[in-house]
Amino acid sequence: MANINTDDFSKFLLKLLQNSLPTDKYSKLLDIIKTFQNSFNHMSFFRFYAGAGRIFGNTLVRCESNLAAECELSFDKAQFLSLWSNADMVRFVFLSLALERLNEKESINFVDDIYTKGDLKEQISLLRSLCFLPEAGRFVDTAIEALRSNSTIVFESIACFNEYPYRYFPLLHFNQMVLKIIYLGIDIDYIFGLRERGSSELIRALSDYVTERRSARRAVDLKVMNFLQYLEDNNLNTTGV
Amino acid sequence: MKVFDPHIHMISRTTDDYQNMQEQGIYAVCEPAFWLGQPRTSVGSFEDYFLSLVGWERFRASQFGIHHFCTIGLNPKEANNKRLAVEVMELLPRYLEKESVIGVGEIGFDDLTMMEEKIFMEQISLAMEFELPILIHTPHRDKKEGTSRTISIVKESGIRPEMVLVDHNTEETIRSVLEGGYYAGHSIYPNTKMSPQRMADIVKCYGTERIVINSAADWGVSSPLMVPRTIEVMRENLISDEDIEQIVWKNPIGFFSQSGRLDFTLLSERPKIDQSQLHCGNSILRGQEPYRAKGDELL
Numbered sequence: 001m002a003n004i005n006t007d008d009f010s011k012f013l014l015k016l017l018q019n020s021l022p023t024d025k026y027s028k029l030l031d032i033i034k035t036f037q038n039s040f041n042h043m044s045f046f047r048f049y050a051g052a053g054r055i056f057g058n059t060l061v062r063c064e065s066n067l068a069a070e071c072e073l074s075f076d077k078a079q080f081l082s083l084w085s086n087a088d089m090v091r092f093v094f095l096s097l098a099l100e101r102l103n104e105k106e107s108i109n110f111v112d113d114i115y116t117k118g119d120l121k122e123q124i125s126l127l128r129s130l131c132f133l134p135e136a137g138r139f140v141d142t143a144i145e146a147l148r149s150n151s152t153i154v155f156e157s158i159a160c161f162n163e164y165p166y167r168y169f170p171l172l173h174f175n176q177m178v179l180k181i182i183y184l185g186i187d188i189d190y191i192f193g194l195r196e197r198g199s200s201e202l203i204r205a206l207s208d209y210v211t212e213r214r215s216a217r218r219a220v221d222l223k224v225m226n227f228l229q230y231l232e233d234n235n236l237n238t239t240g241v
Numbered sequence: 242m243k244v245f246d247p248h249i250h251m252i253s254r255t256t257d258d259y260q261n262m263q264e265q266g267i268y269a270v271c272e273p274a275f276w277l278g279q280p281r282t283s284v285g286s287f288e289d290y291f292l293s294l295v296g297w298e299r300f301r302a303s304q305f306g307i308h309h310f311c312t313i314g315l316n317p318k319e320a321n322n323k324r325l326a327v328e329v330m331e332l333l334p335r336y337l338e339k340e341s342v343i344g345v346g347e348i349g350f351d352d353l354t355m356m357e358e359k360i361f362m363e364q365i366s367l368a369m370e371f372e373l374p375i376l377i378h379t380p381h382r383d384k385k386e387g388t389s390r391t392i393s394i395v396k397e398s399g400i401r402p403e404m405v406l407v408d409h410n411t412e413e414t415i416r417s418v419l420e421g422g423y424y425a426g427h428s429i430y431p432n433t434k435m436s437p438q439r440m441a442d443i444v445k446c447y448g449t450e451r452i453v454i455n456s457a458a459d460w461g462v463s464s465p466l467m468v469p470r471t472i473e474v475m476r477e478n479l480i481s482d483e484d485i486e487q488i489v490w491k492n493p494i495g496f497f498s499q500s501g502r503l504d505f506t507l508l509s510e511r512p513k514i515d516q517s518q519l520h521c522g523n524s525i526l527r528g529q530e531p532y533r534a535k536g537d538e539l540l
Contacts, residue, residue, distance in 0.1 A: 180382055
């Protein structure tokens with residue numbers, strides 16, 4: 001799914017929003033987009049990015065199969081969108097417009113600023129967006145910072161049903177993410193590409209985890225045991241890439 | 242029995258906690274600088290936090306008859322913010338000079354990144370320069386590996402082992418920590434980390450030398466009374482009061498007194514409570530009659 005061009009994805013989201021939003025809200029969205037295109041400034045961006053939930057609502061958007069096909073997005077692969085709200089989609093559209101106007105360094109700082117100073121919903125929107133942004137790998141430091149979040153819903157937005165870690169995380173951080181998911185009691189099957197990123201280092205970390213749990217007389221999730229078994233049964237390289 | 246909780250984040254706790262801690266025998270606490278749940282975006286937030294640790298929080302504790310000390314440092318989690326890390330490192334020497342600062346901490350690893358390692362090493366050097374002990378946080382995830390790397394770095398630094406308290410140990414890590422000659426801290430939590438019973442088992446197995454326990458109570462689900470609770474469980478497990486006192490009083494004092502900033506005589510008595518006192522014009526009271534102790538009686 002991450003191979004979709006940012007512009008095409010933005011247009012696709014606008015179509016979904018057109019179906020989802022009341023007419024007056026959709027017109028307002030187009031007005032804001034026009035304003036950004038004519039005279040973009042940081043403060044108005046940050047205001048609209050922050051206010052997107054209040055203005056356009058946080059209800060989930062339904063993705064019809066015919067619309068997904070129009071974007072050359074198979075319906076199966078579009079399923080991740082079932083987690084996206086109106087505000088998530090609007091924020092992606094705004095962000096893609098903003099990045100067109102910024103150079104590489106500005107873009108990295110800009111995205112980091114959105115994350116650092118965003119409330120939980122802004123952070124979630126951003127993390128869901130990352131994979132679809134142009135040259136998405138440059139935002140990896142921000143994505144890694146999200147792994148350290150104390151908020152489970154923020155952490156889940158990068159760790160679960162998100163292709164970004166699979167594509168861009170270094171081995172260390174991918175493995176840390178897997179361990180944190182396990183510690184939080186979240187289903188490891190929610191991690192995109194988990195098996196493909198399996199590595200001998202992950203086997204080592206998971207084995208230590210299992211030993212530690214047993215020493216503490218605590219149970220180990222059967223899925224974790226099965227996954228560890230899977231990794232051990234397969235010859236894995238050290239990098240997990 | 243007198244208790245010194247050597248790792249507790251009182252800034253996140255209420256006055257009821259202080260009251261209960263006092264009633265349960267806690268005479269002194271050490272509050273390590275840590276992360277606040279919400280990542281900080283500017284160095285000013287760190288500075289105000291450090292000022293709270295040496296100022297307002299110390300005052301608040303004294304109002305309940307509890308001695309308050311702290312360790313100052315850049316926590317490993319926020320060490321990953323390169324820009325902030327550099328700025329905070331520049332602040333540290335000034336705060337390490339403060340009289341209630343009895344160590345550098347909590348420092349160490351969280352995600353085991355290169356940046357964490359760099360800042361960890363720099364802070365060990367600072368501690369050696371200031372002749373202060375260090376309080377080391379070990380990671381919750383990948384703890385065995387994190388502890389092993391911690392020990393390698395500490396060894397390489399040349400800091401004397403007795404100046405090092407490696408915290409948050411489990412059954413998996415304690416042996417290597419003790420064998421290295423370091424103090425071994427254990428954070429007792431109501432549900433996770435180390436339980437009182439497991440701690441009692443560890444004491445039965447490893448004895449009391451350089452063993453320390455703490456509540457590590459903070460803004461999360463935790464309890465500031467876990468040290469007194471563990472004392473009860475250790476007694477149920479027939480561990481002698483002499484051994485327990487070694488763990489909950491003598492060992493933490495022994496460790497932090499290496500800073501040269503702990504007065505043992507002063508510590509053995511509670512701060513005299515005088516709630517008529519103000520700190521920067523602020524009182525802990527909300528309309529109550531200020532309590533003034535005549536002797537060393539409690540509230």
